[in-house]
Amino acid sequence: xxxxxxxxxxxxxxxxxxxxEKCIIKGQxxxxxxxxxxxxxxxxxxxxxxTVKKSYAELENKKIIKSVSxxxxxxxxxxxxxxxxxxETSIQVIQREVEELKMLGLGxxxxxxxxx
Amino acid sequence: xxxxxxxxxxxxxxxxxxxxEKCIIKGQxxxxxxxxxxxxxxxxxxxxxxTVKKSYAELENKKIIKSVSxxxxxxxxxxxxxxxxxxETSIQVIQREVEELKMLGLGxxxxxxxxx
Amino acid sequence: xxxxxxxxxxxxxxxxxxxxEKCIIKGQxxxxxxxxxxxxxxxxxxxxxxTVKKSYAELENKKIIKSVSxxxxxxxxxxxxxxxxxxETSIQVIQREVEELKMLGLGxxxxxxxxx
Amino acid sequence: xxxxxxxxxxxxxxxxxxxxEKCIIKGQxxxxxxxxxxxxxxxxxxxxxxTVKKSYAELENKKIIKSVSxxxxxxxxxxxxxxxxxxETSIQVIQREVEELKMLGLGxxxxxxxxx
DNA sequence: GTGGTCTAGACCACA
DNA sequence: GTGGTCTAGACCACG
Numbered sequence: 001x002x003x004x005x006x007x008x009x010x011x012x013x014x015x016x017x018x019x020x021e022k023c024i025i026k027g028q029x030x031x032x033x034x035x036x037x038x039x040x041x042x043x044x045x046x047x048x049x050x051t052v053k054k055s056y057a058e059l060e061n062k063k064i065i066k067s068v069s070x071x072x073x074x075x076x077x078x079x080x081x082x083x084x085x086x087x088e089t090s091i092q093v094i095q096r097e098v099e100e101l102k103m104l105g106l107g108x109x110x111x112x113x114x115x116x
Numbered sequence: 117x118x119x120x121x122x123x124x125x126x127x128x129x130x131x132x133x134x135x136x137e138k139c140i141i142k143g144q145x146x147x148x149x150x151x152x153x154x155x156x157x158x159x160x161x162x163x164x165x166x167t168v169k170k171s172y173a174e175l176e177n178k179k180i181i182k183s184v185s186x187x188x189x190x191x192x193x194x195x196x197x198x199x200x201x202x203x204e205t206s207i208q209v210i211q212r213e214v215e216e217l218k219m220l221g222l223g224x225x226x227x228x229x230x231x232x
Numbered sequence: 233x234x235x236x237x238x239x240x241x242x243x244x245x246x247x248x249x250x251x252x253e254k255c256i257i258k259g260q261x262x263x264x265x266x267x268x269x270x271x272x273x274x275x276x277x278x279x280x281x282x283t284v285k286k287s288y289a290e291l292e293n294k295k296i297i298k299s300v301s302x303x304x305x306x307x308x309x310x311x312x313x314x315x316x317x318x319x320e321t322s323i324q325v326i327q328r329e330v331e332e333l334k335m336l337g338l339g340x341x342x343x344x345x346x347x348x
Numbered sequence: 349x350x351x352x353x354x355x356x357x358x359x360x361x362x363x364x365x366x367x368x369e370k371c372i373i374k375g376q377x378x379x380x381x382x383x384x385x386x387x388x389x390x391x392x393x394x395x396x397x398x399t400v401k402k403s404y405a406e407l408e409n410k411k412i413i414k415s416v417s418x419x420x421x422x423x424x425x426x427x428x429x430x431x432x433x434x435x436e437t438s439i440q441v442i443q444r445e446v447e448e449l450k451m452l453g454l455g456x457x458x459x460x461x462x463x464x
Numbered sequence: 465g466t467g468g469t470c471t472a473g474a475c476c477a478c479a
Numbered sequence: 480g481t482g483g484t485c486t487a488g489a490c491c492a493c494g
Contacts, residue, residue, distance in 0.1 A: 006300060006303070007298070007300065011477075011478060011479095012478080012479080013478080013479090025219070025220060026219070047479080048478090048479045049479095050478090050479060051478080051479060054478090054479095083220055086216070086220065087217060087220060087222065090213045090216060090217050091217075091227070091230050091231065093209065093210075093213050094209075094210050094213050094214065094227070094231060095231055097206045097209050097210050098210065098231060100202070100206060101203060101206050101207075103141075104141065104199055104202065104203060106203065111207070111210070112228075114207050115207065115210060115211055115214060116224075125477095127483080127484060127485085128484080128485075129484080129485090153465080153466065153467085154466080154467065154468095155465090155466085155467095163485085163486090164485060164486050164487070165486095165487095166485075166486075166487090167484085167485060167486080169467080169468080170484090170485095172467090177293060182355070183466095183467060183468090184354060184355065184466090184467080185466070185467045185468065185492080185493065185494095186465080186466045186467065186492080186493045186494050187354070187466070187467085187493095187494085188465095188466065188467080189466090189467080241492095243468080243469060243470085244469080244470075245469080245470090257451075257452065258451075269480080269481065269482080270481080270482070270483095271480090271481085271482095279470085279471090280470060280471045280472070281471095281472095282470075282471075282472090283469085283470060283471080285482080285483080286469090286470095288482090299481095299482060299483090300481090300482080301477080301478065301479095301481070301482045301483070302477080302478045302479050302480080302481045302482065303478095303479085303481070303482085304480095304481065304482080305481090305482080315452055318448070318452065319449060319452060319454065322445045322448060322449050323449075323459070323462050323463065325441065325442075325445050326441075326442050326445050326446065326459070326463060327463055329438040329441050329442050330442065330463060332434070332438060333435060333438050333439075335373070335374070336373060336431055336434065336435060338435065343439070343442070344460075346439050347439065347442060347443055347446060359492075359493060359494095360493080360494080361493080361494090395494085396493090396494045397494095398493090398494060399493080399494060402493090402494090465493105465494085466492100466493080466494080467491105467492095467493090468490105468491080468492085468493105469489100469490085469491075469492105470488105470489085470490085470491100471487105471488090471489080471490105472486105472487090472488090472489105473485105473486090473487090474484100474485085474486080474487105475483105475484085475485085475486105476482105476483080476484075476485100477481100477482095477483085477484105478480105478481080478482090478483105479480085479481080
């Protein structure tokens with residue numbers, strides 16, 4: 001369910017944040033679900049608990065999860081925002097690439113075809 | 117002609133490589149043209165010659181330029197090859213993003229509209 | 233295990249690359265083995281970490297090792313490939329020299345004898 | 349008759365020395381022949397006169413040529429020594445490579461075959 | 465002047 | 480602790 005690329009230049013903790021967000025988007029993690037504990041997830045992925053902790057902190061910052069002491073960590077109900085953010089950043093990325101491709105002489109139709 | 121973002125997380129030498137490739141794509145640098153000397157470019161950009169050297173080494177690895185000791189550094193690659201590479205990587209990026217957007221329920225038409 | 237000639241005209245970092253390749257050929261370093269850390273090796277050899285880094289970068293370019301940030305550097309290549317390369321370049325060198333010797337009037341038997 | 353590789357790591361003036369020695373060995377330049385003037389040779393090869401001068405100095409050091417002021421530069425009668433040197437260095441190179449190949453498990457016969 | 469190498473030392477993010 | 484980046488400055492051979 002969660003794939004980490006240890007060779008990648010993007011930090012593991014960022015990848016983990018992204019992957020967890022994806023799980024929520026996909027519906028594999030639903031609002032009020034309990035997240036796996038830091039140690040548990042760290043063991044499962046074979047990474048350092050500190051790294052998982054950092055990811056959880058990041059997610060809590062973004063109000064995506066909420067840690068309740070002695071109880072655990074839970075998903076909050078923010079799916080729509082995540083989706084919105086995701087869409088916007090994706091659109092931006094595509095926009096930028098499309099513009100660069102246009103500078104290289106490719107028309108919108110060319111791009112469209114090569115993608116399909 | 118060459119813009120470096122000194123605050124960016126992507127290393128200066130990588131940005132420089134990208135910028136030089138762009139110059140070649142734009143036709144501002146043509147095959148057999150002499151590149152600015154390491155020191156010259158370093159001065160111009162306000163960065164260390166070693167950093168420029170690293171970029172040049174990277175470009176030489178990619179067979180885009182050729183450094184000749186005591187002579188200078190010269191463009192070797194034909195524009196077409198770089199453009200091809202650039203297009204392919206861009207298409208890949210777009211492809212990936214489009215797929216993710218589709219997973220979020222957006223159709224191709226929605227994406228198309230938001231880009232235009 | 234690793235011998236550097238600090239007086240030699242061939243750069244230290246090139247010598248280091250060669251020596252490491254030799255270690256792999258000899259089987260002293262096997263696939264998936266962890267290389268000594270940059271600082272460690274630099275200390276051991278009494279050279280600057282940057283120089284070791286340059287050698288590691290070169291080896292990574294040749295797909296012989298793989299650096300993983302915060303983890304370390306690891307051997308990736310199979311011995312056989314390196315050996316093949318080594319043999320081919322050696323044969324080429326010998327070939328060239330033999331031909332030059334033949335131009336000087338030496339027969340293959342003469343050469344053979346002087347080598348033994 | 350004289351081939352210079354501008355991409356090579358070995359300095360041009362060394363290459364030039366080697367090439368001239370080869371010419372003598374081949375008999376294209378004979379004892380007491382007059383060498384081309386520095387300027388002439390520099391023009392012909394498209395290299396800097398200083399470089400040719402350095403090569404000539406090197407050759408004069410090795411007693412292979414002799415410059416006579418206002419007269420020109422002449423080949424001296426040392427062919428045998430040049431040949432001897434050449435043979436010895438070539439043999440040494442081959443010797444070293446053969447030993448390395450043996451370390452890789454190749455027998456003398458294997459090497460012999462691959463060369464023929 | 466050019467590119468090439470090397471050192472010393474600093475700072476960073478990551479784990 | 481690891482690798483990664485960058486600077487400042489030095490020296491070299493070459494042309």
